[in-house]
Amino acid sequence: MATSLTQANVLSTQSVITESLPTENNTPQYFSVTIRQDSLTVTLDGPTIFILSASLIFAIQFLQPVTVAVLIGLATIVLFVHNDYQNFIKLGPGGTPSTFTGYVRINxxxxxxxxxxxxxxxxxxxxxxxxxxxxxxxxxxxxxxxxxxxxxxxxxxxxxxxxxxxxxxxxxxxxxxxxxxxxxxxxxxxxxxxxxxxxxxxxxxxxxxxxxxxxxxxxxxxxxxxxxxxxxxxxxxxxxxxxxxxxxxxxxxxxxxxxxxxxxxxxxxxxxxxxxxxxxxxxxxxxxxxxxxxxxxxxx
Known part of the structure; x- marks a missing residue:
């Protein structure tokens, strides 16, 4: 059945240009965003490598192998989710809110x-x-x-x-x-x-x-x-x-x-x-x- 658009949903030309930046003379200045999608990378400096190595040695000596494997797996998952969430945010505004709840819904x-x-x-x-x-x-x-x-x-x-x-x-x-x-x-x-x-x-x-x-x-x-x-x-x-x-x-x-x-x-x-x-x-x-x-x- 055909339905008509309400006045609230069909706006004037002046009011729909929400993606422009106003200038001093009120002329809209359009812009374009570079959309980046970064791969998962981890950069370690000397002190970080030392701390991770010491922590791994400590965990192997005092924890069960299964526990160590679970901790390493969880750390990998956290890094992946963080990178994937950042890539989701970099896509910019859209139909899904740029929040962690929106990220979960999309996944x-x-x-x-x-x-x-x-x-x-x-x-x-x-x-x-x-x-x-x-x-x-x-x-x-x-x-x-x-x-x-x-x-x-x-x-x-x-x-x-x-x-x-x-x-x-x-x-x-x-x-x-x-x-x-x-x-x-x-x-x-x-x-x-x-x-x-x-x-x-x-x-x-x-x-x-x-x-x-x-x-x-x-x-x-x-x-x-x-x-x-x-x-x-x-x-x-x-x-x-x-x-x-x-x-x-x-x-x-x-x-x-x-x-x-x-x-x-x-x-x-x-x-x-x-x-x-x-x-x-x-x-x-x-x-x-x-x-x-x-x-x-x-x-x-």
């Missing part, structure tokens, strides 16, 4: 996560609309290797962030689209991410998350959106994106994102921005079952 969801994000979503005969839209104009192949993607919620690229110019142009396109089609569309803060600029349908056919069509990440310039299974297959096979890890089917509980949830890599050039806009149009087709073209004139 629980990892047990049910999709193992192969490049395996297309099985077709659904009962889906409406019945077919995708990208078959009318197939996508070109994306040049070069895929970027490295880590995390679940948040899910981020850690390289190939794309250009700042393309990111700003994409934001302007989405904002203009919301203004031109104000009776059907709205812009606001992403319902999925709780951060970032989102494009919404006021009367969705497939109610994704309050009608969200797509949202763009300020940190890595990638996007999340929902696509018909045929369109998602086209995006994945042509190298433009991949399925979200939580789009696997779980019979114990409902996953926090729809099965159609797809990540699209950050556009690096104006030509790639055109393709990304075509994919966003396909996301709109899935959500509202209506073809509405993005106005990209002047931006690409």
């Amino acid at each position: 629980w969801l990892k047990l049910w996560a999709l193992r192969d994000p490049f395996k297309p979503l099985p077709s659904d005969q009962a889906a409406q609309p019945a077919s995708g839209i990208l078959a009318k104009k197939p996508l070109p192949y994306r040049c070069g290797p895929r970027p490295r993607v880590v995390g679940i919620a948040p899910q981020r690229q850690v390289n190939q962030f794309g250009s700042k110019e393309c990111y700003l142009a994409l934001r302007r396109i989405l904002e203009n689209h919301g203004r031109v089609h104000t009776e059907e569309m709205g812009i606001g803060t992403s319902c999925f991410e709780k951060h970032g600029l989102g494009l919404f349908s006021r009367y969705p056919v497939n109610n994704t998350c309050q009608g969200e069509i797509c949202h763009v990440h300020n940190s890595d310039h990638s996007l999340h959106l929902n696509l018909h299974s045929e369109d998602a297959k086209e995006v994945i096979e042509k190298g433009w994106g991949q399925r979200h890890p939580l789009t696997s089917r779980c019979f114990l509980f409902k996953m926090p994102v729809p099965r159609q949830f797809t990540m699209v890599y950050a556009p690096r050039t104006r030509d790639e921005l055109k393709v990304v806009c075509q994919i966003i149009e396909a996301a709109g087709w899935w959500v509202i079952a209506k073809e509405i073209r993005l106005d990209v004139l002047g931006e690409v």
Whole structure:
């Protein structure tokens, strides 16, 4: 059943730009964050090596072998969890709070996560609309290797962030689209991410998350959106994106994102921005079952 967006969830263009830093003349200054993921490393200086060696000798002499093994195992686990938690925090704000509780929740969801994000979503005969839209104009192949993607919620690229110019142009396109089609569309803060600029349908056919069509990440310039299974297959096979890890089917509980949830890599050039806009149009087709073209004139 189609539902309308409340005024609280669809905001004005001025109020949704929460990822910018105000300058003296009140002009938003956008920034990009370098997303680091560090491997587990331990650096020991001379005094630390001496203390550890003495402690190990003491433990071997006065404790049972099983106890020593357990203590060494626990120390290794603590180091691993600490490093993994720091990497989770470095992904930045997203749909999951950047807290230890959020970290625990994400690791629980990892047990049910999709193992192969490049395996297309099985077709659904009962889906409406019945077919995708990208078959009318197939996508070109994306040049070069895929970027490295880590995390679940948040899910981020850690390289190939794309250009700042393309990111700003994409934001302007989405904002203009919301203004031109104000009776059907709205812009606001992403319902999925709780951060970032989102494009919404006021009367969705497939109610994704309050009608969200797509949202763009300020940190890595990638996007999340929902696509018909045929369109998602086209995006994945042509190298433009991949399925979200939580789009696997779980019979114990409902996953926090729809099965159609797809990540699209950050556009690096104006030509790639055109393709990304075509994919966003396909996301709109899935959500509202209506073809509405993005106005990209002047931006690409």
